[in-house]
Amino acid sequence: MRRLYPSAGPAGEDDEDDEDLDSLAGLADAYAYPAAEAGRPYLRANMVSSLDGAAVADGKSAPLSSPADMRVFGVLRALADVVVVGAETARREGYRPARARQDFAERRADAGQQPAPAIAVVTRTLDLDFGSPLFREPLTPTLVLTGAAPTRERLVAARAAGAEVVVAADPAGDGEGVDPARVVAELAARGHTRLLHEGGPRLLAQFAAAGVVDELCLTLAPLLTGGGAPRIMNGPGVPGPARLVPRSVLEEDGFLFTRYVRAPWPPEA
Template sequence: MRRLLPVTDDVTDREWTLAELADAYAYPETAGPWLRANMVSTLDGAAQHEGRSQPISGSADMRIFGTLRGLADAVVVGAETVRQEGYRPARAREAFARRRAAAGQTPAPAVAVVSASLALDFDLPLFSAPGTPTLVLTGAAAPAERVRAAQAAGARVLIAGTGSAVEPERAVHVLAEQGLTRLLTEGGPRLLGQFIAAGVLDELCLTVSPMLTAGDAQRIASGPPVALPKRFSPASVLEEAGFLFTRYRRTDMGGMNHSA
């Protein structure tokens, strides 16, 4: 792996340690929550191949995936992605234990699933056997029987919307109220599109995979277009085996003080 941006005199291509990656991707010091997204895309814009992101990923991408999880308080993910990708609980990793303890974090990040209908299989290990209790973000009008099913499975249900849908800004605020301010979303595309449209995404970590797939796969974000494109600026670029690991931050402020 080598750093392309910021430009330095050290252009050595070598394997980075997890500690070096953690330093490179450390969350900024902010007064409020910081929401970053981690996504992968092919050269022609596909976020998936045959419905999953794994085929367009690589070993270095998975190291960064693990690093970003190792730094987060909570991983925010959409219900459809939970179903498609077979999500499991985030696991505690010894490589991040000291760093997490010093930051006052739990040994592993919580997974926060966003779902209006709560049409989820609560027998999955994500709900039945997490090291850190799984959170479910839903609206106030969520089906009562599904709320009870989630709670019976051991999940913590958090209300993040006045109707049936989850409101992105409210979701960020509710998680921050739980002390979860270092937030990481891994999608899917619809959830990321909602965060973008609501103006609550602070940072995008985008892996550009050196592959072409054609077809009609989803982009990294979907949903209604925003009225004005959101402008982000590059913070860093790493490269390994043809993969580009880019990091972009919003240009209008150093981090959002999200409010309800």
Template sequence: MPAGGAATGTGTAAGTAGVPGAPAEGREWSLDELAEAYAYPATAAPAGGAAWLRANMVSSLDGAAQHDGRSQPISSAADMRIFGTLRGLADVVVVGAETVRLEGYRPARARDAFAARRAAAGQGPAPAVAVVSASLDLDFSLPLFTAPLVPTLLLTGAAAPADRVGRAREAGVEVVVAGDGAGAEPARIVAELAARGLTRQLTEGGPRLLGQFVAAGVLDELCLTVSPTLTAGDAQRIAGGPSMAVPARFALASLLEEDGFLFTRYRRKG
């Protein structure tokens, strides 16, 4: 499930040079400081033309990605601030259909704090939302599909149910075929979005979709909030699906801390 947030005056920072240092007591890091810290690589800009896929997730200390089916109980106000920053930098937010249903997804909104930065980067006022679904079992009358600031995309496979594809298109939703079977394929998702100029990509899960990106070797960066909570139970981890034959190794790019929450950023080695 998605993560987000920012450290306040009690926080500390470590990692790469782009990460802001601890601010004065009682002051939050500004959105500009966070935007610099979490900036996409220059190669992901339109001139570079290379897609960069980052994930934003939250996990409890015992590995739960949610509690009672939602990420909010293990998140925090600080976490949601980075969540907003990452959305403010992205061209597109990629999310699985189950997460859309569970989290009550709405269209991404334009934020004045990021308007000038987005305009200078050649971006629209808000990121598009791209929903990944094989069954297309979605309510196309929801605001996510009927009233987005930027048109919502629906990524599926060539063998998706024809009646559901038809309903989506009747509702004005652009259906993108990104796989030869029933569902979209991870590498094709990245490539299809990049072909539309959406190279700065952000996925907010859920665990099954993130697991597919990891297994396909197309995830470039993981922004993981470690929540100082314990949940027990049998909640999902941040990534699901089949295990990899060899674990993928990522390197720590930056680390922020606030109120016991750790805001980590890892990049794929090589």
């Protein structure tokens, strides 16, 4: 993997920098969360897109991925306290619990993190398979964030599966949708300040419109799909629209790994 932006520095330093990016430790340093005041949450989104803007192919993101993309995916998870995902995406992609990785054990321990990030599923209806591995086999208990007070039946099922149900309703909505800002606040209150958002497109658009996305890590796949697949954000418009600034661009096998952040960066307390 090589760095395209920013340039690595004077001639002769590029090779050393590229070798570092080929290691998990080097990638982790390249994608490290910014230092911020204790308790301040930072939400990073990670998505993949084809050249023509599709977020999925044949209904899933995997056909757009690559070995390098999966390395970056794994590193971003290994750096996070919690992974936020919509219920539809969790079902479609067959989400399982995040696993502890020995390569990151010392780094996570030094940062005061659990051995593996928690998965936080955002759902309007709480219509989830609580018998799935996501709920029955997590190293770190799975969280369920919903906008409505769940029925007693679903609440009992969630608790029996070991999940923590968090109500984060949008006060300006219909009582069923979640409030992205409250989701972030509720997770931060539980010690999860390094947030990783993995979609789907509808949920990510809601978070972006609410102004709580601090960073976008976008893999641009050298593929054309056509069709009517959704974009990486497929929901409400972002006021402004908001402008991000490039932080880095990496490349391997024709795939571009871009990182955009909100200014100023690092974020102010």
